[in-house]
Amino acid sequence: MEVVIVPDAKAGGELIAEAMAQLLRRKPDALLGVATGSTPLPVYEALAGKVRSGAVDTARARIAQLDEYVGLPAEHPESYRSVLRREVLEPLGISMDAFMGPDGTATDVQDACEAYDRALGEAGGVDLQLLGIGTDGHIGFNEPCSSLASRTRIKTLTEQTRLDNARFFDGDIDQVPHHVITQGIGTILEARHVVLLATGEGKADAVAASVEGPVAAVCPASALQLHPHATVVVDEAAAAKLKLADYFRHTYAHKPDWQGI
Numbered sequence: 001m002e003v004v005i006v007p008d009a010k011a012g013g014e015l016i017a018e019a020m021a022q023l024l025r026r027k028p029d030a031l032l033g034v035a036t037g038s039t040p041l042p043v044y045e046a047l048a049g050k051v052r053s054g055a056v057d058t059a060r061a062r063i064a065q066l067d068e069y070v071g072l073p074a075e076h077p078e079s080y081r082s083v084l085r086r087e088v089l090e091p092l093g094i095s096m097d098a099f100m101g102p103d104g105t106a107t108d109v110q111d112a113c114e115a116y117d118r119a120l121g122e123a124g125g126v127d128l129q130l131l132g133i134g135t136d137g138h139i140g141f142n143e144p145c146s147s148l149a150s151r152t153r154i155k156t157l158t159e160q161t162r163l164d165n166a167r168f169f170d171g172d173i174d175q176v177p178h179h180v181i182t183q184g185i186g187t188i189l190e191a192r193h194v195v196l197l198a199t200g201e202g203k204a205d206a207v208a209a210s211v212e213g214p215v216a217a218v219c220p221a222s223a224l225q226l227h228p229h230a231t232v233v234v235d236e237a238a239a240a241k242l243k244l245a246d247y248f249r250h251t252y253a254h255k256p257d258w259q260g261i
């Protein structure tokens with residue numbers, strides 16, 4: 001696992017957007033796994049800037065969704081499908097034909113989960129999966145004690161996560177669904193490169209537990225320690241509780257220029 005400490009969220013966004021751009025130059029039809037939440041927005045903004053300036057071409061890029069609320073109509077403004085259309089696909093000029101995600105409106109939710117998990121494999125697998133992190137260490141919607149081998153499935157949200165996400169539902173927790181579909185931790189770990197971005201002091205405990213704590217289901221993001229190519233990008237505030245921060249700074253400052261993240 002590589003930990004990169006950047007000065008602020010904008011620098012983190014630029015670093016990850018450049019990694020995505022390099023991937024797309026090498027593999028124009030790369031499948032990018034994207035996350036929702038506030039944290040990844042600087043990545044999408046930086047990548048959209050590169051598309052506008054002609055530094056990268058997204059004509060053949062494909063996008064895969066990480067997780068979804070169960071029961072929200074697909075056209076609901078806060079369904080993750082709508083959020084990703086608004087924040088990722090439209091700014092990047094990628095059509096919905098190149099988008100894949102789980103069906104949060106399916107009557108048979110289990111079947112929808114299995115179908116999406118299969119579809120990811122049939123699409124050749126995710127090339128780069130971008131993740132945020134919840135204050136409790138969750139990735140996607142894999143709440144604490146999710147199996148580290150889990151596949152795409154239905155999960156029940158904790159009260160804390162519903163509270164955290166109420167800000168997208170007029171601050172009203174009652175509007176936040178209890179159930180979600182999320183790629184499992186085992187599914188996420190199949191991506192060729194996993195990049196987690198965390199910013200702000202609110203994420204410092206979760207980052208320290210994920211990077212320097214034991215691999216444990218109680219902290220789902222710690223599963224990234226098992227991945228052969230995982231990059232954790234953190235700003236100074238989110239890095240505040242890392243005991244090895246100086247070591248991470250030193251190794252990143254001295255790595256070969258050609259290596260990228």
Ligand SMILES: N[C@@H]1[C@@H](O)[C@H](O)[C@@H](COP(=O)(O)O)O[C@@H]1O
Nearest residue numbers: 035037038039132133134140141
């Ligand atoms: N399912 C999403 C996660 O993918 C995201 O990482 C998390 C943190 O969101 P934020 O980046 O807004 O803190 O929120 C939700 O739970």
